[in-house]
Amino acid sequence: MKICVIGAGIAGALLAWRLAERPGVSVDLISGPRSDDATAASGGGVRAFETHPLQRGMAVESLGELLGSPSLLDWAGYTETGSTYLLPDTDELAAAVDEVEQAELVGPDELTRRGWHGLPENTVGVLERRAGFILPDRLRSAVLAELGGGRRSRVLVGPVLGLVPHDDGSVSCRLLTGTTRYDAVVVAAGPWTPGLLADNALPASPYRTKSIQYGVFTTYGARPTMFVDETTGLFGRPTGSNGLLLGIDTEQWAVPPGSRPHRPDMSARAVRLVNERLPHLRLLATGHTVNSTDCYADPPVLTLWSVLGSTHRLFTFTGGSGGSVKTALAASRTAARDLLDQADGQQSKEHHTTGETPRTNPSRTENKRMSTSELPRYHTVGIGAGPANLSLAALYQSATDEKLALFDSRPVAGWHTPLLYPGVRMQTGWMKDLVSLVDPKHELSFLNYLVTSGRLYALINSQFDALPRIEYERYLAWCTEKLAVVSFGVTVNEISITEDGFLVKQNDEPVAVSEHLVLGLGTRPVVPSYFTDLPPERAFIADDLGTRLPSMDAHKADPIAVVGGGQTGVECVLRLLGSGFTDIRWIGRHQWFRSIDDSPMANEFYRPSHIEFMQELGRAKRRELITDHRYSGDALTPGALKALYQSNYDGLLTLGRFPVTLLPGRDVTSAELGGDGRITLRCTSHSAPEEFAVRHLVVAAGREHVAAPFDDDLRERIDYDADDEMIVEPDYSVRWKGRNGHRMYTFNHSRYSHGLTNAGLTQLPVRAAIVLNSMFDREIYPIRDELCAVKW
Helix, strand or coil: EEEEEECCCCHHHHHHHHHHHHCCEEEEECCCCCCHHHHHHHEEEECCCCCCCHHHHHHHHHHHEEEEECCHHHHHCEECEEEEEEEEECCCCCHHCCCCCCCECCCCCHHHHCCCCCCCCCEEEEEECCCCECHHHHHHHHHHHHCCCCCCCCEEEECCCCEECCCCCCCEEEEEEEEECCCEEEECCCHHHCCCCCCCCCCCCCCEEEEEEEEEEEEEECCCCCCEECCCCCCEEEECCCEEEEEEEECCEEECCCCHHHHHHHHHHHHHHHHHHCCCCCEEEEEEEEEEEEEEEECCEEEEEECCCCHEEEEEEEECCCCCCCCHHHHHHHHHEEEEEHHHHCCCCCCCCCCCCCCHHHCCCCCCCCCHHCCCEEEEECCCCHHHHHHHHHHHHHHHHEEEEEECCCCCCCCCHHHHHCEEEEECCCCCCCCCCCCCCCCCCCCHHHHHHCCHHHHHHHHHCCHHHHHHHEEEEEHHHHHHHEEECCCCCEEECCCCCCEECCHHEEEEEEHEEEEEEEEEECCCCHCCCCCCEEEEHHHHHHHHHHHHHHHCCCCCCECCCCHHHHHHHHHHHHHHCCCCEEEEECCCCEEECCCHHHHHHCCCHHHHHHHCCHHHHHHHHHHHHHHCCEEEEEHHHHHHHHHHHHHHHHHCCCCEECCCCCEEEEECCCCCCEEEEEEEECCCCEEECCCEEEEECEEEECCCCCCCCCCCCCCCCCCCCCCCCCCCEEECCCCCCCCEEECCCHHHCCHHHHHCCCCHHHHHHHHHHCCCCCCCCCCCCCCCCCCE
16 A cells, blocks of 8 residues: 655654554655744643543553653653643543543642742642653654655655545645655645645645744743643743743734744733743743744644545644644554555554544534533434435435434545445445435435436446445445535444433543434454454455555465455455455355345345334244345345356466365364464364465454443343344334433344344335334335235
């Protein structure tokens, strides 16, 4: 994977450094002018306490990494000074301070003892011992030296003359020396970011530029620790043997990048304030002043942000509250992970507490914990923004003026992104979109998407038997943008029930309250136990195949195994074949690699009339029937299997043997890395145990449901069946105690009550219509399915 980072400030340099550490990733870092940028001008203060909860989490993580790394301490030139943060007291402040190790909340008397005077009533201080400052330009230089000497990284010199997004999601970057096409491009150019985007006709909001100004004074008297006085905007830190860096928030916006406006009145005000606040300290002379510009955004959190949604891999990484020094280490690690997740669609399994901050989510701009009455209130909140909840949102907006919000953990829109590559086809027809089966005149129909995007005739004339999956993903992204109800980057970790309704939290911080709740949590890859101890560069899940392929180029003739006989498995095999691999073992548990039964009779299972029929049966009989007709949906598309056989035969003509060996009826029980560097797979079979030695292993062992993050109280209220599954009523509502008018619905968790339509795409608008009719207690959308020749 080839990635470009534009901007060699502290944020861009650290992001490129993080990316260059990842296997299979090559990075170009494009450097611009450094003499007067925000990194060179930054005072370098590092502490853990911040008032914004997301900033605080990243600051804690960044300081911990800095103090725990001798090399980073050396690169950054860290000096410990301690920190004092002055701010008005609130009921929530003590809990925030408790999140920071070795931090102490002190009152006015202790602040006076430490030399502070003239503070407004109710001012308190947050004291940190393990805090201080670094030299950001020195850290940046060390990182650039590492990148310049790396095998898979380069430092290039700008300026950037053009950015061109392409239809396949890649982005070209034009320099004076030529144009290069990248799998992903990140603009981390600080105050130059909005101008660079605007010059290329790209969205430039919500970034703003702002003036930075401070002076360095020689002093007489006891100097304070590094400090921030939130009551005045004053900030400072000790420098050298008797110096004090001192500045004040300029509030001067829309400053041209690279300019250095100087306001003598701000300097005079800073001097006056420090004389009032620290009367024992004397400012003797001004050593020098610093003036620069930086980039800001709302909320003020340094995070990866998609410029064009999931249709292109163009991102920004800027917009913290001034310099990014306090949070850049954690933010760059999270951004590198999120960038690769968006490039290959992998949902990270590692727990992170930072960096998930959509610029569009107003509930994330608060700097304090809010009570339920202060939270954004919705009629309905949906967890997850996959096709099921998008269908609900589309029909919802046509039916009511009530407010709905969807929260999704992904940074941007997407749908099984790592499995979206040319040649992969859908298993459902294009008419079964988000709305058409219920409301064919709806503006978010797939047909309207084709017409408004100018793709209609090109798609028709291409005569696809099955729609490209990439096209469907772009349709979903188009709908998401039109709906404008999704807050991305919100990982809901707790749902509880209160007197006011369902309370939704992220990282234990409340973000919304709603009358009703709809779960559309989707699935995640199954990871077999035998897989976890294998080296990740040799054994990985199917979602990682795209990012691993470049590092496997030298081993295309070596044996490679794909474990999993489902649709994802066959798509992995086809991708390996198309990439030139010549010894692929495809292993599946079942007796044969079975294609979907797409006959007219099998499709009768996917009608509202059959869903109604299933509700009339007992639980045991429903389960028996659903298991019996699972191959009408849980199997391979005939086109994929046909393409595999034809490609395999082409390989036979070229190699004199089949490049793919199909191994059905095998169940992998263990795997281990041998001394020869190969992975040995042990399998059961219909006759005798077998072993296969391969260099790489791709696991496509299916997917499992993501559990809803209920708190203990709500979980105990829910009714479960004998298989410990939530009991789902015919209207997709969850049966639970103490509803008090609040209703909970679920998609994707009703397989053995509603059939295979539970998790598929064929009945999306029908399911959404049933939920809305139930939620509003009236027939908003009639569901008619009376012309059925089958009598169940």
